[in-house]
Amino acid sequence: MNRRRVMEKKWWHKTVGYQIYPKSFQDTNGDGIGDLKGVIRHLDKIEKLGANVIWLCPVFASPMVDNGYDISDYMDIDPSFGTMEDMKELIAEAKKRGIRILMDLVVNHSSDRHAWFQAALKDPFGKYGKYYVFREGKDGKEPNNWRSIFGGSAWEKVPGYDKLYYLHIFTKEQPDLNWENPKLREEIYEMILKWMDLGLGGFRLDAISHLKKNYQYTNLPPDGPDEYNMAFEYFNNVDGLADILCEMKERTFAPTDALTIGEYDHMGPEDVEDVIGENGSFSSVFDFCHTLDNVRNPKWGNTVALFDDYRDQLFAAQKIVDGRGMLCNFLENHDKPRSIDRFLMPEDQNLYSEKMLPVTNFFLPGIVFLYQGQEIGMTNCHRNDISEYDDISTKDQYQVAIDAGCTKEEALACCYENSRDNARTPMQWSADENGGFSAHAPWLAVNPNYKEINVSEQEGRADSVLSYYKELIKLRKSPEYEETFVYGNVEPVYEDTDTVFGFMRMGKENRQKILVAANYGKEAVSLPLPGTAKKLLLSNAGRRKLADADHITLESLETAVVLLKA
Ligand code: TEU
Ligand code: CA
Numbered sequence: 001m002n003r004r005r006v007m008e009k010k011w012w013h014k015t016v017g018y019q020i021y022p023k024s025f026q027d028t029n030g031d032g033i034g035d036l037k038g039v040i041r042h043l044d045k046i047e048k049l050g051a052n053v054i055w056l057c058p059v060f061a062s063p064m065v066d067n068g069y070d071i072s073d074y075m076d077i078d079p080s081f082g083t084m085e086d087m088k089e090l091i092a093e094a095k096k097r098g099i100r101i102l103m104d105l106v107v108n109h110s111s112d113r114h115a116w117f118q119a120a121l122k123d124p125f126g127k128y129g130k131y132y133v134f135r136e137g138k139d140g141k142e143p144n145n146w147r148s149i150f151g152g153s154a155w156e157k158v159p160g161y162d163k164l165y166y167l168h169i170f171t172k173e174q175p176d177l178n179w180e181n182p183k184l185r186e187e188i189y190e191m192i193l194k195w196m197d198l199g200l201g202g203f204r205l206d207a208i209s210h211l212k213k214n215y216q217y218t219n220l221p222p223d224g225p226d227e228y229n230m231a232f233e234y235f236n237n238v239d240g241l242a243d244i245l246c247e248m249k250e251r252t253f254a255p256t257d258a259l260t261i262g263e264y265d266h267m268g269p270e271d272v273e274d275v276i277g278e279n280g281s282f283s284s285v286f287d288f289c290h291t292l293d294n295v296r297n298p299k300w301g302n303t304v305a306l307f308d309d310y311r312d313q314l315f316a317a318q319k320i321v322d323g324r325g326m327l328c329n330f331l332e333n334h335d336k337p338r339s340i341d342r343f344l345m346p347e348d349q350n351l352y353s354e355k356m357l358p359v360t361n362f363f364l365p366g367i368v369f370l371y372q373g374q375e376i377g378m379t380n381c382h383r384n385d386i387s388e389y390d391d392i393s394t395k396d397q398y399q400v401a402i403d404a405g406c407t408k409e410e411a412l413a414c415c416y417e418n419s420r421d422n423a424r425t426p427m428q429w430s431a432d433e434n435g436g437f438s439a440h441a442p443w444l445a446v447n448p449n450y451k452e453i454n455v456s457e458q459e460g461r462a463d464s465v466l467s468y469y470k471e472l473i474k475l476r477k478s479p480e481y482e483e484t485f486v487y488g489n490v491e492p493v494y495e496d497t498d499t500v501f502g503f504m505r506m507g508k509e510n511r512q513k514i515l516v517a518a519n520y521g522k523e524a525v526s527l528p529l530p531g532t533a534k535k536l537l538l539s540n541a542g543r544r545k546l547a548d549a550d551h552i553t554l555e556s557l558e559t560a561v562v563l564l565k566a
Helices: 036-041 043-049 084-096 115-122 182-197 241-256 269-276 303-321 339-343 351-362 392-403 408-418 455-459 465-477 482-487
Strands: 016-020 053-056 073-077 100-105 134-136 155-157 164-167 202-205 259-263 284-286 326-330 367-371 489-493 500-506 513-519 525-528 533-539 551-554 559-564
Touching (some): 016 465, 036 043, 043 465, 084 100, 182 202, 182 241, 241 259, 241 269, 269 303, 303 339, 303 500, 326 351, 339 351, 351 367, 351 465, 351 513, 351 559, 392 408, 465 482, 465 533, 482 500, 500 525, 513 551, 551 559
Parallel strands (some): 016 367, 053 100, 100 202, 202 259, 259 284, 284 326, 326 367
Antiparallel strands (some): 155 164, 489 500, 525 551, 533 559
């Protein structure tokens, strides 16, 4: 694996990124909503953690139907987050600490409140109508039976017209932009360049694999009781997408040396060169192959079974990329329930397993991202009523469950396992009221476990999850080993041994050999080392020594990173 060739070195190859959901990070003006000043307040902490890039979820002007993923003005900051001056200050303050800021580029759709869409509604056949996707319905129905990703039809009727609809693959307040229109593309490129001019490090590109649609509007066989079809192959990774993305890159990202991470679902082996290759459209991608599932899904039923699959998925992804580009290794984001609850059955959740989890993907080839709260082991949050949720897609899923005959309790259990709000509860800074997030009632209630799980408690404790994350990042970035972790080859090991996740990282020029191994099973395993140990670099079990050993015994949920003699 990963032998192909030496890649040209780029500043962002060494990225250890930290994703911030600003609405839930830190409120500084007592309105219960996190803001940009709150991000600035904690920059020192992020620097100490070891991150050199921050991905900021959308802070642009927005009616907040989807918490900022519905942008009404790409060149303005939403007043709930602060001002353009605050944004400039954040970029500058981050820079002082060696941190670059990525903004979230949401260009598959805009908000329905965007001036373009407002103009389009007034004159669907005029200039701005061509910025969106308007079509006539058929037989008194929508143009076709595509389902929106957030439920219901992907088409909404245009007020004042008999048969006219517009396309929205997310909510109806998020009309899809028409990327076939060169005028629209120019407007977006201009906007991207203006932001890069303000000193950004780059962008995370929202839902970017959806820009191109297959415009054959045939009906598809319904795949649910609602008569709709989740016509993914008609609006994800559709033929011709690469041309659009390539143009965008040539016009904007390449000339500005931006770090770009595309949210790219289902990147196939044939897409690797185009998407993340040396001349690909993006620096890296968030691909979801290893994060799609949940251990509570009866299909798995236990931690070991899910981990077998997780390990296989990660190795398969590395094999597909084969050193041609950099994947992005991550466990959490603002759309996923917390990783501890997604990967570990309740009986397996403890300090060891929580520390084992990140080791399995932090040391694989690629850049690394963690999500706010992951570094202290934040967990999913129980709610007693659907009104306690905010997320639009959770509300839809709850209703689908109720309509399918589930009881309220069953539907809430489903939200507990799957809701995006699990990751959006306010950051737990301390044991103070509202976890130190705000003096005012937060927009989304804090997880009651903030008294036990919080930054301030963990900062003072050497064996905390937070201290461990710091160690992990320090090791990945240490001058002695960084070259191997970033550019070295990878080779799976112990593939025939049950419940072991193991791989070797091998330096290309320095001939370093580093073993990463985790035992996710219930029993101890004894493993012959693929060489003689020189030094134990990291342990989640407080081990100190291993030098000269040729075996290692890993207890249940134990993990070790070992430097072997060359
Ligand atoms: O999520 C995108 C999204 O939901 C889809 O890409 C989906 O994950 C995938 O295609 C199905 O597997 C992004 C944001 O992260 C999310 O918060 C927004 O709600 C959404 O876009 C709309 O902007
Ligand atoms: Ca605020």
